[in-house]
Amino acid sequence: MAAASAPSAPSAPAAPPFFAFEHVSKAFGANRVLEDVSFTVARGETLCIMGRSGVGKSVSLRLFMGFLKPDQGRVIAAENDITDWSEAQLTRLHEKVTMVFQSGALFDSLTVGENVAFPLEQRGSLSEEEIATVVDGLLDMLEIRRYRDELPARLSTGMKRAVAIARALAARPEGILYDEPTTMVDPLMVQTIADLMQKVQHQVKLTSVVVTHDTRLARRLGDRVVLLHDSRLRFIGTVAEMDASDDPVLKTFLAEDEVTLAAAGPRS
Numbered sequence: 001m002a003a004a005s006a007p008s009a010p011s012a013p014a015a016p017p018f019f020a021f022e023h024v025s026k027a028f029g030a031n032r033v034l035e036d037v038s039f040t041v042a043r044g045e046t047l048c049i050m051g052r053s054g055v056g057k058s059v060s061l062r063l064f065m066g067f068l069k070p071d072q073g074r075v076i077a078a079e080n081d082i083t084d085w086s087e088a089q090l091t092r093l094h095e096k097v098t099m100v101f102q103s104g105a106l107f108d109s110l111t112v113g114e115n116v117a118f119p120l121e122q123r124g125s126l127s128e129e130e131i132a133t134v135v136d137g138l139l140d141m142l143e144i145r146r147y148r149d150e151l152p153a154r155l156s157t158g159m160k161r162a163v164a165i166a167r168a169l170a171a172r173p174e175g176i177l178y179d180e181p182t183t184m185v186d187p188l189m190v191q192t193i194a195d196l197m198q199k200v201q202h203q204v205k206l207t208s209v210v211v212t213h214d215t216r217l218a219r220r221l222g223d224r225v226v227l228l229h230d231s232r233l234r235f236i237g238t239v240a241e242m243d244a245s246d247d248p249v250l251k252t253f254l255a256e257d258e259v260t261l262a263a264a265g266p267r268s
């Protein structure tokens, strides 16, 4: 065999982002919520999105789920350009990307265990026994197994959040979107939810986007953080870069958050 000189290996193509906005704009009538927003989330990364109320954080998550379409720009989720996807295609996306809603959105008439089992039963590929094993494993991980046979109405808001996280994980997603996982719960429960999210982050290899007002949660979980402000992406970077930034808008946001957190009482 002739020893052909090996062609120089082409440099490996950059891995596609798991989630991305490419020049995304979204308005509701005259209300221009997002304007020309671009950022990426790499596979395995946790990105925290911060910003004031009404700035478009929940809208951003709904764009990643395909529940909303952008007016301009492209939306990438699970490494696919989903901008023009049909309902049927989005159903397949939702096997890979799940969302923990701001409200929790549990089924009131189903027990905790049945709520967590629901996505698995929908899929129909597992036996009852296999489903029970997965559900118990998730309830253990989220430390809520003792509530398995309770109805959600009997649980605190914080415990309902934990159930909602377990249910979102039951679908064995590759990506998870959390909308304000720690609002409306007492300071002690904030700590518990943050601990659980960190545990999930370490035990399950997921790409996560966490929408939060709470800079402490963003500091704990975020590989990088985003600040949305006045319809624009104002800042993106690591927590260290955030702390080193001279941007007056970012500094004001962080200072105001310190005051809010201090008023909410000691936490960490």
Ligand SMILES: Nc1ncnc2c1ncn2[C@@H]1O[C@H](COP(=O)(O)OP(=O)(O)OP(=O)(O)O)[C@@H](O)[C@H]1O
Pocket: 028, 031, 033, 051, 052, 053, 054, 055, 056, 057, 058, 059, 060
């Ligand atoms: N379906 C909709 N129709 C009309 N306006 C909408 C719709 N969804 C969101 N909006 C508007 O878009 C803006 C951004 O809403 P969004 O829910 O993303 O805010 P947010 O950053 O999540 O705020 P919060 O921190 O209060 O949850 C708001 O002005 C809201 O009223």
Ligand SMILES: [Mg+2]
Pocket: 057, 058, 059, 102, 179, 180
């Ligand atoms: Mg919101």
